[in-house]
Amino acid sequence: MPKSGLIALMLAAAVVAVPLAQKPAPAKGAPKPSPAAVKLDALKQEAVADVEGQSQFSQQMVDQIFSYGELGFQEVETNRYLIDILKKNGFAVQEGIAGIPTAFMATWGSGKPIIALGSDIDCIPQASQKPGVAWHDPIIEGAPGHGEGHNSGQAVNITAAIAVKKIMEREHLSGTIRIWPGTAEELVGTKAYYIRAGLFKDVDIALFTHVGNDLGVSWGAGSGTGLVSVQYSFVGETAHAAGNPWRGRSALDAVELMDIGWNFRREHLRLSQRSHNVIVDGGDQPNVVPRTASVWYYFRETDFPHIKEMWETGDTIAKAAAMMAGVELQPTKVLGSAWPGHFNKVVAETTWANIQKVGLPKWSDEDQQLAKALQKELKNPRQEGLPTQLRDGLQGPAQNNTGGGSDDIGDISWNVPTVTLRYPSNIPGLPGHNWANAISMATPIAHKGVTAGAKVQAMTILDLLSRPELVEQAWTYFRDVQTKDTKYEPLLRAQDQPAIWLNKGIMDKYRPEMKKYYYDPSRYKTYLDQLGIKYPTVRASSTQ
Numbered sequence: 001m002p003k004s005g006l007i008a009l010m011l012a013a014a015v016v017a018v019p020l021a022q023k024p025a026p027a028k029g030a031p032k033p034s035p036a037a038v039k040l041d042a043l044k045q046e047a048v049a050d051v052e053g054q055s056q057f058s059q060q061m062v063d064q065i066f067s068y069g070e071l072g073f074q075e076v077e078t079n080r081y082l083i084d085i086l087k088k089n090g091f092a093v094q095e096g097i098a099g100i101p102t103a104f105m106a107t108w109g110s111g112k113p114i115i116a117l118g119s120d121i122d123c124i125p126q127a128s129q130k131p132g133v134a135w136h137d138p139i140i141e142g143a144p145g146h147g148e149g150h151n152s153g154q155a156v157n158i159t160a161a162i163a164v165k166k167i168m169e170r171e172h173l174s175g176t177i178r179i180w181p182g183t184a185e186e187l188v189g190t191k192a193y194y195i196r197a198g199l200f201k202d203v204d205i206a207l208f209t210h211v212g213n214d215l216g217v218s219w220g221a222g223s224g225t226g227l228v229s230v231q232y233s234f235v236g237e238t239a240h241a242a243g244n245p246w247r248g249r250s251a252l253d254a255v256e257l258m259d260i261g262w263n264f265r266r267e268h269l270r271l272s273q274r275s276h277n278v279i280v281d282g283g284d285q286p287n288v289v290p291r292t293a294s295v296w297y298y299f300r301e302t303d304f305p306h307i308k309e310m311w312e313t314g315d316t317i318a319k320a321a322a323m324m325a326g327v328e329l330q331p332t333k334v335l336g337s338a339w340p341g342h343f344n345k346v347v348a349e350t351t352w353a354n355i356q357k358v359g360l361p362k363w364s365d366e367d368q369q370l371a372k373a374l375q376k377e378l379k380n381p382r383q384e385g386l387p388t389q390l391r392d393g394l395q396g397p398a399q400n401n402t403g404g405g406s407d408d409i410g411d412i413s414w415n416v417p418t419v420t421l422r423y424p425s426n427i428p429g430l431p432g433h434n435w436a437n438a439i440s441m442a443t444p445i446a447h448k449g450v451t452a453g454a455k456v457q458a459m460t461i462l463d464l465l466s467r468p469e470l471v472e473q474a475w476t477y478f479r480d481v482q483t484k485d486t487k488y489e490p491l492l493r494a495q496d497q498p499a500i501w502l503n504k505g506i507m508d509k510y511r512p513e514m515k516k517y518y519y520d521p522s523r524y525k526t527y528l529d530q531l532g533i534k535y536p537t538v539r540a541s542s543t544q
């Protein structure tokens with residue numbers, strides 16, 4: 001090729017390349033970004049690249065915790081695994097915090113600000129499920145499993161923290177990173193105890209993260225509820241149920257009468273309430289009048305005074321039921337509690353700016369195929385697959401809170417400026433607390449969602465470390481808006497203690513069998529590989 005021709009070609013290429021490579025010139029009159037802003041932006045880009053480079057490490061954490069499938073207060077393997085990773089990465093770890101054996105506080109760095117990164121770790125009863133298979137197919141029938149996706153949030157935080165830590169060391173940035181687990185979140189069992197133990201007293205900002213099916217964040221009072229979880233136990237007297245029934249007093253009668261009383265009262269409760277119960281002790285066998293019986297209630301409402309009011313109504317009905325049955329009501333046990341959450345406007349806006357920069361992961365055809373097949377399996381009216389554009393946006397306070405679920409992050413949010421980052425590791429349109437919610441949670445959908453979440457989390461931590469005014473503004477919102485008229489009071493009573501005995505029996509029953517399926521990353525690249533599952537596995541009728 002003659003030299004002139006080559007130059008012409010290079011010129012043509014340059015013309016094409018320029019608009020792609022060059023950043024658009026700032027609009028006339030727009031202030032030039034300060035050197036500090038330019039530097040922060042470069043550090044964020046570096047953290048994002050680092051998180052991307054750690055994707056295999058994140059995937060292993062997601063798959064490992066998925067395979068442990070541990071219920072609340074019994075997260076023994078998960079706890080040991082996370083503590084080990086954190087120690088290897090230079091964190092000092094305080095174990096067994098707040099009297100909870102499966103909880104810890106890991107700390108790295110020094111000085112202000114103190115940023116606490118949290119995410120839940122426990123799973124759901126009877127949600128055992130093979131990942132990547134688009135129908136109900138348990139790994140072990142009846143066993144617990146990650147039917148909420150709590151196997152993924154620690155990977156978001158730890159990956160982000162490791163990326164930021166490298167930058168902090170090199171740049172000599174002041175700041176302390178704490179990492180902690182939402183132990184027994186499905187029982188709303190621990191975070192109020194963390195507050196009571198003073199573990200968040202010196203924390204500047206709490207960044208919480210929870211699995212979702214979009215990248216999102218909100219501020220203000222959300223659309224959920226808070227709750228108190230109470231166990232009512234009754235004691236009567238046994239007798240031969242046929243020979244001398246008049247000699248006995250049935251504790252189960254009191255449980256049933258309480259349930260009937262509550263269900264009549266339900267008609268006259270506010271629309272925003274949610275209440276439900278399970279009978280944890282219903283007697284031993286029909287021919288022995290039950291001496292003991294217990295019923296466990298969740299009382300949910302959208303604010304503290306209404307939760308207290310429902311609880312008082314429950315107590316009254318329990319006492320009345322005991323009187324009718326001629327049995328004794330034992331002192332009640334609080335097994336968990338949660339304030340309705342309120343999230344910080346300044347931190348949410350900071351997070352949202354980073355979400356927009358990161359955007360949703362690129363889903364493969366296989367990812368979309370799994371999502372659509374599951375939506376079809378569940379007979380959802382729409383099989384929309386996975387979102388390809390951010391949908392939720394930055395959500396403000398709920399205008400008309402008609403109730404919903406609870407998370408004990410609420411207690412932390414009333415003590416420290418807090419937000420919850422939702423990251424896209426699950427499939428839209430699922431029932432929640434169900435085997436279906438476990439299907440994506442050890443597949444590329446979960447892995448990509450975690451990496452996207454970790455990028456956002458790393459960028460937000462860098463914002464908070466580099467711009468002290470953000471921390472100040474967050475506290476101004478917390479003091480002058482959020483807590484202006486509402487002050488935190490614990491739902492827990494002085495005598496209440498973490499219900500660390502819960503779920504022990506179920507885990508003792510299933511753990512020996514579950515151990516055979518623990519993920520071994522030294523032998524298998526992914527958990528799907530270890531289980532020998534083709535990705536995705538969908539019904540023949542689901543393939544196009």
Ligand SMILES: [Zn+2]
Pocket residue numbers: 120148150185210
């Ligand atoms: Zn959850």
